[in-house]
Amino acid sequence: MNDTVDPTEIAGAPSEKTRLRRYNWLAKYDRDTINAIIDAGIVCQVGYVIDGMPYVTPTNHWRIDDFVYWHGSSASRMLKAQQKGIPVCFTVTHLDGIVFSRAAFNHNIQYRSVMAFGEAELCAEEVKRRALATFTDRLAPGLWDYARLPAEQEWKATKVIRMRLDEVSAKVADGLPSEDEEDYQSDRWAGSVALKMVQLDPVPDPKLRGGIEMPAFVRNFRYVGVK
Amino acid sequence: MNDTVDPTEIAGAPSEKTRLRRYNWLAKYDRDTINAIIDAGIVCQVGYVIDGMPYVTPTNHWRIDDFVYWHGSSASRMLKAQQKGIPVCFTVTHLDGIVFSRAAFNHNIQYRSVMAFGEAELCAEEVKRRALATFTDRLAPGLWDYARLPAEQEWKATKVIRMRLDEVSAKVADGLPSEDEEDYQSDRWAGSVALKMVQLDPVPDPKLRGGIEMPAFVRNFRYVGVK
Helix, strand or coil, X not given: CCCCCCHHHCCCCCCCCCCCCCCHHHEECCHHHHHHHHHCCCEEEEEEEECCEEEEEEEEEEEECCEEEXXXXXXXXXXXXXXXXXXXXXXXXXXXXXEECCEHHHCEEEEEEEEEEEECEECCHHHHHHHHHHHHHHHCCCHHHHCECCCHHHHXXXXXXXXXXXXXXXXXXXCCCCCCHHHHCCCCCCXXXXXXXXXXXXXXXXXXXXXXXXXXXXXXXXXCCCC | CCCCCCHHHCXXXXXXXXXXXXXXXXXXXXXXXXXXXXXXXXXXXXEEEECCEEEEEEEEEEEECCEEEEEEECCCHHHHHHCCCCEEEEEEEEEEEEEECCEHHHCEEEEEEEEEEEECEECCHHHHHHHHHHHHHHHCCCHHHHCECCCHHHHHCEEEEEEECCEEEEEEECCCCCCCHHHHCCCCCCEEEXXXXXXXXXXXXXXXXXXXXXXXXXXXXXXXXXX
């Protein structure tokens, strides 16, 4: 592997912190690529520090323009810490495949990931309400207007945190590894196995009352991570 | 939602830090459940602190007995920091489905996750070599003996970190949310859409020399995350 940094590969890194050093040829700094990776899932991992110790919390995320958002209970430890504006590290990762190589050192995975550094910011009430409606409707268009709207005590029980996407980079590994010349000449097989997410048919809640039809947004539902 | 802590639910939490406070009825502390969630994937997120700032790195992981392992380049920032024995937070998350509820507040996801706190430990050379062989063979039984073994400079370029699973908890959300009684009586549909990982057929490397047959471990390959 080429471990030296090629300056042509790192153009566009928004900061020293987000500049990829390892496997820098996989780095992507353009916002379209970054947004597409963030938008292809609804589960992120948020890293933060409390009393000097690292915490990583998996949570749902969504993006509106240059911000990523996540939400939780008003009583949550994570949100209580984050609403003070502490530094956070936001990551999204999608596993796309396994690469079998001729050399054990070159087995690899295909993946797309985003890493962003920033400061958590507690959303004001109005921003929070719009952000949650956007999240819900983006998951399944029409869902927000269909479900029973939150009562005031439910709104109070929920906080929304957001973070501006400033220091952000992506990594996209979608190829086969380059191997040593003598390995290419060997009799060993190499190739890849793609992995993908699929969705199954909707299953009604066993407690569903009779005669309630499945709404169009469920019949037409397509999870963002299903290609 | 019930935000009070039910003491019967938290029996078994190995420490105050790993005791689930939010949604504590989803908590699992038994090692079989925890191990199964860790073993059902090969991508984890490792959180750590450098100069007071949070970092989360997605990386491959595997488990041997009571340790989780990950590896990387000897030159990696993450591994250089972690080999000093710093505190880390190890997480694995699997998304299993989307839950549509009658009330907007109750939409949810089905998932399995593990969170573990511990200290990173650099593996000695012998432990490292055995651990990487175990990882490779667990991914695809027979893969280690098939591929060209690492040369000495390749071994030198790789470090393995491990962490003992002491402070660890899991969360398993596999049901439908409980809704308010009046919501059950509404005319709104509720239910779930399961998501699952599938694998596609193996694709040979376009650079593969003619006449090389696909080995059995590839023909029989089954990714651990495919149910």
